[in-house]
Amino acid sequence: MTILITGGAGFIGGHTVLALIDRGEIPIVLDDLSTGNRAAVPSGVPFFAGDIGDTELVLRLIQNHRIDAIVHFAAKIVVPESVADPLNYYLNNTVKTHTLLQAAVRGNVKHFVFSSTAAVYGNPSSTPVSETADPAPLSPYGRSKLMSEYMLVDASAAYDLRYVTLRYFNVAGADPARRLGQSTPGATHLIKVALETALRRRSYMNIYGSDYPTPDGTCVRDYVHVSDLARSHLAALDHLRDGGESRTLNCGYGRGYSVRQVVDAVRRVAGVDFEIRQAPRRAGDPASIVANSDELMKLGWEPELNDLPTMIEHALEWEKKLTAVT
Ligand SMILES: NC(=O)c1ccc[n+]([C@@H]2O[C@H](COP(=O)([O-])OP(=O)(O)OC[C@H]3O[C@@H](n4cnc5c(N)ncnc54)[C@H](O)[C@@H]3O)[C@@H](O)[C@H]2O)c1
Structure with a gap:
């Protein structure tokens, strides 16, 4: 079927x-x-x-x-x-x-x-x-x-x-075998935007909101x-x-990272520094959200790639591939 x-x-x-x-x-x-x-x-x-x-x-x-x-x-x-x-x-x-x-x-x-x-x-x-x-x-x-x-x-x-x-x-992230990744022009996903900045396709990136009730003031998400x-x-x-x-x-994986933590991880994985600018909060963004996925695991879902630097590395490989063909 x-x-x-x-x-x-x-x-x-x-x-x-x-x-x-x-x-x-x-x-x-x-x-x-x-x-x-x-x-x-x-x-x-x-x-x-x-x-x-x-x-x-x-x-x-x-x-x-x-x-x-x-x-x-x-x-x-x-x-x-x-x-x-x-x-x-x-x-x-x-x-x-x-x-x-x-x-x-x-x-x-x-x-x-x-x-x-x-x-x-x-x-x-x-x-x-x-x-x-x-x-x-x-x-x-x-x-x-x-x-x-x-x-x-x-x-x-x-x-x-x-x-x-x-x-x-x-x-x-992106397919570990490098067959596919995030290709949408103008995508707004944080890791993609940070990698585009690391690869100098953007001159800087914004962080939206620094006064959320989270440990470093930026939004926390489960990647x-x-x-x-x-x-x-x-x-x-x-x-x-x-x-x-x-x-x-x-x-989701049940672990949250702040926007700043993700940006720092991208800097480490890509091995380059880049400019970030503080921008106002965006409408519709919650402060912090992390998943409890126990029920999905009971259905047989077994995560294999639960590691932020690995996710960033796979996405970076894809971004480099995109750069090579554009
Ligand atoms: N990316 C995320 O972080 C995220 C998080 C939560 C949920 N989702 C959900 O996952 C799904 C896929 O998201 P994605 O990140 O792959 O986005 P995407 O934009 O890459 O993919 C959406 C696809 O749907 C197609 N499409 C849109 N409207 C259509 C229509 N009317 N008829 C036919 N095709 C249409 C687009 O051309 C595109 O290929 C969405 O339903 C989204 O709400 C995404």
Whole structure:
């Protein structure tokens, strides 16, 4: 049976496609290339340029390829952009997820894995945060994802569809075999921005906010290696195929690093110093958030790359490769 990967030309979707083919699965990719990169999809993996909101296209793919599972990555993901243009985020992330779900139900797809985010928690009252914490997103991005989660819960109660929602924490790193990394132009991920600065593609970088209630005043996040995260989707698919019940699960390592600690680690790994500038807080950024991922581990997820310098090293190798080809 074949797995439909929406957003498979993007950062996380692309790494998950690699994890799937590495274990002999058959993925196909649907992506509108709004932020994704055609080259991220390995040759041999069928690629369809199109919109998840195109019901006829999605139904055709489900029928022609005998899709038994959808792994849904396609989304807009930039928090400040969602604050500036919320309706576009609700359209792309929520309305089109509704359309995709409707096509999945009509096409008789039984398994759905959904990319959600730690942003649904907002500023949790205690951290590490577990899945039982009340969601309280701070941004339209987080709300656009939480609404999709609710649709999935209700759809699964009503129809013959089971899901795993994975709430990713901060995703970083690159494929250790150097096949792929983060290629999105203008990406806002901290480690990528710091590496671009280290490689002199930016003359300086900003740190947003230094007065948060954290040990050094900068935001604290739980960074998870993209290849470990990709493998969490395999655990989710195995769980669903084994008849497991629908679940909503965190995916992070359970350890937080401040923005300053990450920048210092990038300086050490890259072996260069670079300029940082202090900028005001950004709307929608919680102070500190770290995952409790015990439930995902019980499902069989075994992180293999839980080490910040390793994550940075893999991302650095990818950035150097990008520099060599641009
Ligand atoms: N990167 C992170 O740190 C992070 C953290 C938490 C959650 N997530 C979630 O993970 C998922 C993937 O994120 P990413 O970092 O790989 O982002 P990305 O921008 O690299 O990938 C998203 C992909 O979806 C595609 N896409 C967007 N809208 C589409 C549409 N309407 N139809 C078809 N394709 C569309 C884009 O072209 C892109 O290839 C997203 O759902 C995001 O919310 C990411």
